Amino acid sequence: MEFSELIKTATVEDVLLSRQGLPAVRGTLCITSHHLLLSSCPGGELELWLLIRNVDAVEKRVQNLGWYQPPRSGGSPRDPRVSGSSGTITLRCKDLQVLQLEIPGMEECLNIASSIEALSSVDSVMMLYPFFYRPPSLRLQQGWHLRVPERHFQRVASQTSRWRLSTVNRDFSACPSYPPAVIVPAAVADDTVARAARFRQGGRFPVLSYFHPQTGTALLRSSQPLTGPNRRRCREDEQLLGTILGEGERGFVLDTRSAQAAKQARISGGGTEPKSCYPRWRRLHRALERGRPLQDSFSRLAEACAEPAVSVERWLGRLDGSRWLSHVKAALSTACLAAQCLDREGGTVLVHGAEGTDSTLLVTALAQLILDPACRTLEGFQGLLEREWIQAGHPFQLRCARSASSHARGKQEAPLFLLFLDCVWQLSRQFPFSLEFGEQLLLTLFDNAYASAYGTFLCNNERERSLCKVKESTHSLWAWLNQPEERHKYLNPLYSHNPLVIWPSVEPQSIQLWQGFFLRWIRPSQHLQEAWGEIRRLVQGNSSSLQESTGKRPSQPLPEPPAGTGDGKVGTAGTR
Amino acid sequence: MEFSELIKTATVEDVLLSRQGLPAVRGTLCITSHHLLLSSCPGGELELWLLIRNVDAVEKRVQNLGWYQPPRSGGSPRDPRVSGSSGTITLRCKDLQVLQLEIPGMEECLNIASSIEALSSVDSVMMLYPFFYRPPSLRLQQGWHLRVPERHFQRVASQTSRWRLSTVNRDFSACPSYPPAVIVPAAVADDTVARAARFRQGGRFPVLSYFHPQTGTALLRSSQPLTGPNRRRCREDEQLLGTILGEGERGFVLDTRSAQAAKQARISGGGTEPKSCYPRWRRLHRALERGRPLQDSFSRLAEACAEPAVSVERWLGRLDGSRWLSHVKAALSTACLAAQCLDREGGTVLVHGAEGTDSTLLVTALAQLILDPACRTLEGFQGLLEREWIQAGHPFQLRCARSASSHARGKQEAPLFLLFLDCVWQLSRQFPFSLEFGEQLLLTLFDNAYASAYGTFLCNNERERSLCKVKESTHSLWAWLNQPEERHKYLNPLYSHNPLVIWPSVEPQSIQLWQGFFLRWIRPSQHLQEAWGEIRRLVQGNSSSLQESTGKRPSQPLPEPPAGTGDGKVGTAGTR
Numbered sequence A, B: 001m002e003f004s005e006l007i008k009t010a011t012v013e014d015v016l017l018s019r020q021g022l023p024a025v026r027g028t029l030c031i032t033s034h035h036l037l038l039s040s041c042p043g044g045e046l047e048l049w050l051l052i053r054n055v056d057a058v059e060k061r062v063q064n065l066g067w068y069q070p071p072r073s074g075g076s077p078r079d080p081r082v083s084g085s086s087g088t089i090t091l092r093c094k095d096l097q098v099l100q101l102e103i104p105g106m107e108e109c110l111n112i113a114s115s116i117e118a119l120s121s122v123d124s125v126m127m128l129y130p131f132f133y134r135p136p137s138l139r140l141q142q143g144w145h146l147r148v149p150e151r152h153f154q155r156v157a158s159q160t161s162r163w164r165l166s167t168v169n170r171d172f173s174a175c176p177s178y179p180p181a182v183i184v185p186a187a188v189a190d191d192t193v194a195r196a197a198r199f200r201q202g203g204r205f206p207v208l209s210y211f212h213p214q215t216g217t218a219l220l221r222s223s224q225p226l227t228g229p230n231r232r233r234c235r236e237d238e239q240l241l242g243t244i245l246g247e248g249e250r251g252f253v254l255d256t257r258s259a260q261a262a263k264q265a266r267i268s269g270g271g272t273e274p275k276s277c278y279p280r281w282r283r284l285h286r287a288l289e290r291g292r293p294l295q296d297s298f299s300r301l302a303e304a305c306a307e308p309a310v311s312v313e314r315w316l317g318r319l320d321g322s323r324w325l326s327h328v329k330a331a332l333s334t335a336c337l338a339a340q341c342l343d344r345e346g347g348t349v350l351v352h353g354a355e356g357t358d359s360t361l362l363v364t365a366l367a368q369l370i371l372d373p374a375c376r377t378l379e380g381f382q383g384l385l386e387r388e389w390i391q392a393g394h395p396f397q398l399r400c401a402r403s404a405s406s407h408a409r410g411k412q413e414a415p416l417f418l419l420f421l422d423c424v425w426q427l428s429r430q431f432p433f434s435l436e437f438g439e440q441l442l443l444t445l446f447d448n449a450y451a452s453a454y455g456t457f458l459c460n461n462e463r464e465r466s467l468c469k470v471k472e473s474t475h476s477l478w479a480w481l482n483q484p485e486e487r488h489k490y491l492n493p494l495y496s497h498n499p500l501v502i503w504p505s506v507e508p509q510s511i512q513l514w515q516g517f518f519l520r521w522i523r524p525s526q527h528l529q530e531a532w533g534e535i536r537r538l539v540q541g542n543s544s545s546l547q548e549s550t551g552k553r554p555s556q557p558l559p560e561p562p563a564g565t566g567d568g569k570v571g572t573a574g575t576r
Helices: A106-120 A148-157 A190-197 A235-244 A259-268 A291-306 A312-322 A324-343 A359-371 A378-390 A416-430 A439-450 A462-467 A477-481 A484-490 A526-550 B106-120 B148-157 B190-198 B235-244 B259-268 B291-306 B312-322 B324-343 B359-371 B378-390 B416-430 B439-450 B462-467 B477-481 B484-490 B526-550
Strands: A011-019 A022-031 A035-040 A046-051 A055-064 A085-093 A098-104 A163-166 A182-185 A207-212 A217-221 A251-255 A281-285 A348-352 B011-019 B022-031 B035-040 B046-051 B055-064 B085-093 B098-104 B163-166 B182-185 B207-212 B217-221 B251-255 B281-285 B348-352
Touching: A022 A046, A022 A106, A055 A106, A085 A106, A098 A106, A148 A163, A148 A182, A148 A378, A182 A235, A190 A235, A207 A359, A217 A324, A217 A359, A251 A324, A259 A281, A291 A312, A291 A324, A291 A416, A312 A324, A312 B312, A312 B324, A324 A348, A324 A359, A324 A416, A324 B312, A348 A359, A359 A378, A359 A416, A378 A439, A378 A477, A416 A439, A439 A477, A439 A484, A477 A484, B022 B046, B022 B106, B055 B106, B085 B106, B098 B106, B148 B163, B148 B182, B148 B378, B182 B235, B190 B235, B207 B359, B217 B324, B217 B359, B251 B324, B259 B281, B291 B312, B291 B324, B291 B416, B312 B324, B324 B348, B324 B359, B324 B416, B348 B359, B359 B378, B359 B416, B378 B439, B378 B477, B416 B439, B439 B477, B439 B484, B477 B484
Parallel strands: A217 A348, A251 A281, A251 A348, B217 B348, B251 B281, B251 B348
Antiparallel strands: A011 A022, A011 A098, A022 A035, A035 A046, A055 A085, A085 A098, A163 A182, A182 A207, A207 A217, B011 B022, B011 B098, B022 B035, B035 B046, B055 B085, B085 B098, B163 B182, B182 B207, B207 B217
16 A cells, blocks of 8 residues: 555645634645645744544535635636635544644545545554654664563562563463563463463463562452353463462452453353352452443543533533543542552452453552552653553554544444543542652653554554564654653652552542543643643752752753643644 | 520530541540630640531430440449440531530530530620630731722722712711722712612612723622612612713623513512613623522532542532532623623623622622732732622621531521632632632631631621621731731742733533532542642742842742641631
């Protein structure tokens, strides 16, 4: 496939761009392989630079005014403005921005619309923008070789000798969605692990997610056991889980499905760990929504947020009807439960649902953020995302193929990662000192998971990334973010290290709508952003006055005034 | 009446005090004329110092365990702990705090409960604590003689000569609920004003609330005209309103009732300004809830906030059912409409409903905050409260007699002032730089309006204050707040002067629950308070480093670390 085949019309003049809360701009529209550009007419200033992958849905409306409006003298009948036909394209972006393009000429309008549709839904990963994007400030391969599992294991090994780094999955044969290196019990050999993998859906055998040094307990994750209707057993799986518990220790299996759903899964070959075979493990069920219901919830909430001039009753009714805040509450509660089992009950916890690639990761990642101050730094949080989302095999390509406008379309889309980011935002609101990063990082992560110039969130797992040579051929988002001139944008100026567990309130009265995300384009919280900018400047003032008095340079890069709305986004859509 | 007659039991030992989110304390309970004290047993440290006027409702539950538990040997049968009877008193405070006292001895419990009931509902204003409170740092009369209307008029007079300060009400004869000095059109003589007053309910003739220098337009307020079923007219009232509009100028009557309610008011002698008699005034109706529906809304919301372990659905349903956010939205929208008429339409606005003492003041005060940067400073806001709430005759004594627990009790209670404070909080959230004061001031104002050591919010109008000698015999809240060591607690560290009109978003998606008030005792936002404290320290750091470099003293008092939850309250209830 050549991009040029997909672009039916590359340039149209005299296009009117309208966006929420911004003045309309008239200019020349350009479609390139990966971007939609609009340069305003008089100065040729660039007004819009949109990654076409960010387009979630294209709506078009054409109207032929030619019947009513006779051609003016001197105009050629083919001049669309003279023939009077025109069209409007509405682009609903994955980041919830809505753009309107008024295009003179019906044919041009239809061509532009179908070009955007085709370009935004290119199937082949290796045709995506990250494989073409070469920012001058970065080297390829920079930021890719963080050796995240190895570094995580080093930390675990400094605290206990009961775990080891295994390369049983070095060729992705034991589990195609796991990374090559995983942490397993030291007492269990690789062949036992490989056999246990065959008893777990998709080969996702129990691996260490987090070791809690205060109580010496572990957080594990896996997929469901393939118990099936005949109540199959697997000695190796039982051995693996048995070894994890020391003398007199208890374990909890935290199943992210209801007890009934877990039981029903036996019909299709799945199931749960029966008490008789795993006698020291107690099962807890906490049903978390995922898949289609979660996707619908997201769509409904985004729609409700965009509805103008509505009454408070209707708004609260629609907010409630979307059930999004219930999902946030359920995710946070379940993560707290896992964290409590580890920290308060001194029990080891295995989290799984069915596939173990969605709600499971939501719970294990949030539990670590609650328990472990190391995950709450900017670097630690990137490591957590690498370990518990990207390398752990959350299928980003499938889940983030479409965003809120895909209502009732795809089958695999689900905003699990957005739900995670929302829960992190709730934590950051309740503990304004304890996370080193701020809202802007969470927004940037969402944007890049759905449409990016970087390869970090491409594909569904490490195996696919290896096949597509993502690490060799694209730039890492982390390399970009960690550049000193970028990094400071994502820092929380009020951060100070908090060594304690941060237990969030999960009462519904405490769960708030994440306005910074859901109302980002509708009611940009410009003043709040400026307030954070001001706080950042104050911190800078303090550290530079400190610098003057002590003669030392501040250890962190100096902040700049905050960027306007739409800026601070990495390579998705920028307004200049 | 002597206080001692009301106090049936002054001291009980071994009382257990429980409060939300705090450890229980055992100690000696003391009832004085105005306070409930609890000193913890071992050290005699004071744990609670509660103004009894702050008690909204007393619930008691006694249980006689004597039948089941025979007296131990050596104990006297009158020793309540031996006889085994005990009781629990639940105190629901006006500031929404809930306290529980477990009292040994059924008789003691009933005595304490009835003493608190009697003391908390003393009728006579001059028996209240402000008439007895003498803080050493303040002189009596300090802060009382701010000459608020006169100073306001000076400002108006510097901008226009069309208004004059009238003393037509110097003996409260024209309008018992107006202050002695009011601003009226320069072209209208006092006898005309006095006659116009007879045509307005409660004598509340149209007076100047705010002059908008940018457009030369005026915001006025009054009560409804006494049109009645016979469509009475009053030449003087027509003349007064006619004079206000210059050549070709338009006026708007912003009626805070629905068109239907305004029409129905004619049956009971009220009504509206008919088009035929006031040809240049256009009527706009914006129905704002007040009285009982507003009080019920407050009670329902407070109940919903206190309900533990509820689902998100139920919480959102109850939040919606309370309709409180709708009232906030309606108040802000109506204030924006008034501000728009003045600033955008260049029209003069007269606001009234029926009495002109409730919704009317809500609208005129909010409109000024939106339009006028001078009202957004700490000093300017105090002036606004004095002019538009206290001296304008909002009946604080009637409206704030009971708080949220008074569900279905009083007839005159209504949280108009809380609704105003909530709207101000919404403004401060949307414009984090533009108000010089922070949430703590709003909380302190609420607390003092409902139960106070100061005389500022006593009585219903200036006439009553004069009769009770409030200004001679009590201290002013403003005098207390404006002491340098107090003042800084109420400042917004991010404030910077914003000369523009601040137009809030009134979309329901933008209106938030004021958690700092409604969840103050349930889920204290300790971390958020600390964050503000940190920002305050940063600002201090900046200004003191500025001071070092320029050799100048900062013009504002230096901030201190923030006070804990429950502190920063003025004389209502303190925890030490």
